[in-house]
Amino acid sequence: MSPKSRPSAGPAAQSSVKTGAQIIVDTLIEQGVDTMFGYTGGVVLPLFDRLYDAPINFIIPRHEQGGCHMADAYARASGKVGVMLATSGPGACNLVTGLATAMMDSTPMVAITGQVRTELIGNDAFQEADTTGVTRPVTKYNCIVKDVKDVARIFREAFYIASTGRQGPVLIDVPVDVEVAKFDTKNPVEMELPGYRVRTKGHARQISTAAKAINDSGQPVLYVGGGVISANAAEELRQLADKAHLPVTTTLLGLGSYDQNRPESLDMLGMHGAAYANYAVQECDLLIAVGARFDDRVTGKLKTFAPNAKIIHIDIDPASISKNVHVDIPVVGDAKFILPELIKEVEHRERKQWFKKIAEWKKKFPFSYDREASTIKPQYVIEELCRQTKGGAIITTGVGQNQMWAAQFYRFSRPRQLISSGGLGTMGFGLPAAIGAQVARPGETVIDIDGDHSFNMTMTELATAVENKLPIKVCILNNGYMGMVRQWQELFYNKRYSKSYLSNPDYATVARAMGAVGITVDKKADVPKAIKQMLAEKRPCVADFKIEREENVWPMVPAGKSLDEMSGLDILESIA
Ligand SMILES: Cc1ncc(C[n+]2csc(CCOP(=O)(O)OP(=O)(O)O)c2C)c(N)n1
Numbered sequence: 001m002s003p004k005s006r007p008s009a010g011p012a013a014q015s016s017v018k019t020g021a022q023i024i025v026d027t028l029i030e031q032g033v034d035t036m037f038g039y040t041g042g043v044v045l046p047l048f049d050r051l052y053d054a055p056i057n058f059i060i061p062r063h064e065q066g067g068c069h070m071a072d073a074y075a076r077a078s079g080k081v082g083v084m085l086a087t088s089g090p091g092a093c094n095l096v097t098g099l100a101t102a103m104m105d106s107t108p109m110v111a112i113t114g115q116v117r118t119e120l121i122g123n124d125a126f127q128e129a130d131t132t133g134v135t136r137p138v139t140k141y142n143c144i145v146k147d148v149k150d151v152a153r154i155f156r157e158a159f160y161i162a163s164t165g166r167q168g169p170v171l172i173d174v175p176v177d178v179e180v181a182k183f184d185t186k187n188p189v190e191m192e193l194p195g196y197r198v199r200t201k202g203h204a205r206q207i208s209t210a211a212k213a214i215n216d217s218g219q220p221v222l223y224v225g226g227g228v229i230s231a232n233a234a235e236e237l238r239q240l241a242d243k244a245h246l247p248v249t250t251t252l253l254g255l256g257s258y259d260q261n262r263p264e265s266l267d268m269l270g271m272h273g274a275a276y277a278n279y280a281v282q283e284c285d286l287l288i289a290v291g292a293r294f295d296d297r298v299t300g301k302l303k304t305f306a307p308n309a310k311i312i313h314i315d316i317d318p319a320s321i322s323k324n325v326h327v328d329i330p331v332v333g334d335a336k337f338i339l340p341e342l343i344k345e346v347e348h349r350e351r352k353q354w355f356k357k358i359a360e361w362k363k364k365f366p367f368s369y370d371r372e373a374s375t376i377k378p379q380y381v382i383e384e385l386c387r388q389t390k391g392g393a394i395i396t397t398g399v400g401q402n403q404m405w406a407a408q409f410y411r412f413s414r415p416r417q418l419i420s421s422g423g424l425g426t427m428g429f430g431l432p433a434a435i436g437a438q439v440a441r442p443g444e445t446v447i448d449i450d451g452d453h454s455f456n457m458t459m460t461e462l463a464t465a466v467e468n469k470l471p472i473k474v475c476i477l478n479n480g481y482m483g484m485v486r487q488w489q490e491l492f493y494n495k496r497y498s499k500s501y502l503s504n505p506d507y508a509t510v511a512r513a514m515g516a517v518g519i520t521v522d523k524k525a526d527v528p529k530a531i532k533q534m535l536a537e538k539r540p541c542v543a544d545f546k547i548e549r550e551e552n553v554w555p556m557v558p559a560g561k562s563l564d565e566m567s568g569l570d571i572l573e574s575i576a
Pocket residue numbers: 398399400401402403424425426427428450451452453454455477479480481482483484485
């Protein structure tokens with residue numbers, strides 16, 4: 001039915017007496033929501049009825065997990081709160097992976113779930129699941145609304161909690177009788193969060209202590225995480241690095257917070273990070289962590305992590321301080337406020353010896369691969385993508401080797417440019433994330449660099465991209481294998497490739513069947529023109545690159561080893 005022929009909402013929409021469903025929609029609009037994702041079902045019908053003519057762009061995924069990843073990526077790409085709506089029971093349960101993904105990567109999201117009637121809760125009613133129980137560990141906060149008078153307050157609180165402090169997903173469960181109950185909304189409502197405190201400004205003395213440590217350091221490293229991007233503090237970070245003259249390494253989620261084309265960039269650190277970043281961290285005398293949480297993929301063996309370094313940790317989340325690594329100078333607060341204060345007190349230092357050492361490591365161990373190979377190397381596909389998009393595309397990824405190669409070989413220069421599941425490592429994130437990012441940033445080129453098996457998990461969402469006319473590009477680095485698992489089996493299980501191979505469909509045919517463009521690329525010489533065609537397509541486009549099947553990601557810090565105990569350096573050195 002066209003919007004013009006829709007039956008009107010009627011005079012009830014004008015009155016201050018409103019249903020819970022109408023209050024929810026009004027609160028969403030008040031919170032600035034103009035786009036949301038959701039899937040219908042019995043107990044959310046009153047809410048969907050109110051959304052019928054609401055001024056909200058509504059995207060329907062093919063599976064609630066996909067919708068949750070879309071809302072997550074929409075938030076990461078836009079800086080706004082992502083909103084996802086699902087029905088009770090199976091719909092709500094399908095959100096769990098998406099919520100856990102958002103939780104681990106601190107994405108601001110509000111998930112709304114319908115629930116069975118209040119009087120039926122606990123009765124094993126049809127499509128009943130204990131949604132707040134199931135999602136408690138994977139949300140920053142969740143609650144069930146039991147009374148219509150609380151709807152507006154709880155929804156405002158949800159947006160506030162999701163988007164302040166260490167951001168994260170909040171879930172509100174709404175029984176269907178609360179959606180239809182009426183309430184007079186003429187009195188204003190206030191949030192009631194007496195126990196929720198957010199520290200924004202850092203402690204002045206701690207900031208001065210940090211500045212002194214930076215000024216005194218001969219071999220510092222700035223170690224930056226996704227928190228700098230969430231805080232919209234990339235510009236302040238650049239100014240700090242510039243003024244104090246600091247080399248900068250980032251985590252996977254921190255990529256884009258600092259322009260990788262700048263000479264001070266050490267690129268990504270950690271398990272598959274740059275050798276020069278890992279060596280610099282191991283040899284530094286001062287590690288300045290900003291919005292990063294010392295994840296095990298970053299630190300390697302904790303006991304020997306940055307053994308000579310004094311550690312400064314700037315973070316909004318007090319619970320992250322000294323959680324994994326002992327911190328000498330903690331500064332709790334928002335990087336957006338703290339970095340300008342720090343900049344005032346730091347001084348320029350030449351650090352000639354230190355930068356010389358770093359330049360030597362960079363020269364000796366760059367990210368590299370066999371450029372002369374006759375097969376399609378995945379790294380070549382990504383380098384060519386980066387070249388043709390001039391490093392300007394928004395990149396989403398699957399999980400596995402594809403994700404690590406994307407991080408190593410695309411050059412990120414601005415925040416919110418890489419959208420990847422870091423903490424949870426969720427295969428199937430890439431395609432729905434590309435959709436969410438493209439919805440958030442309509443004019444930009446959005447490319448999902450995916451693994452074949454990651455793509456298999458949520459490829460049904462290609463239909464969502466087609467339906468919404470989103471010109472996303474999907475580059476499948478198709479090695480047939482669950483490549484990262486195969487790599488571990490090669491290195492640690494004597495090449496016993498147990499259950500890490502599955503046959504795949506012909507992706508170009510799948511894409512065409514869904515109304516997208518499909519391209520198969522099986523010759524190295526065809527890579528540039530296939531990418532050119534893909535970038536020119538107005539419709540969603542899937543390019544299936546049949547890559548070298550047993551390529552490995554180097555370097556690699558084997559689990560439990562120190563950051564400087566990298567494998568594969570001999571390979572990098574020999575082809576550098
Ligand atoms: C949902 C989910 N299930 C299982 C895993 C474990 N896992 C990590 S990487 C990987 C293989 C990924 O294969 P593919 O998407 O083809 O990427 P490749 O490594 O080949 O680039 C698996 C199974 C995961 N990360 N997520």
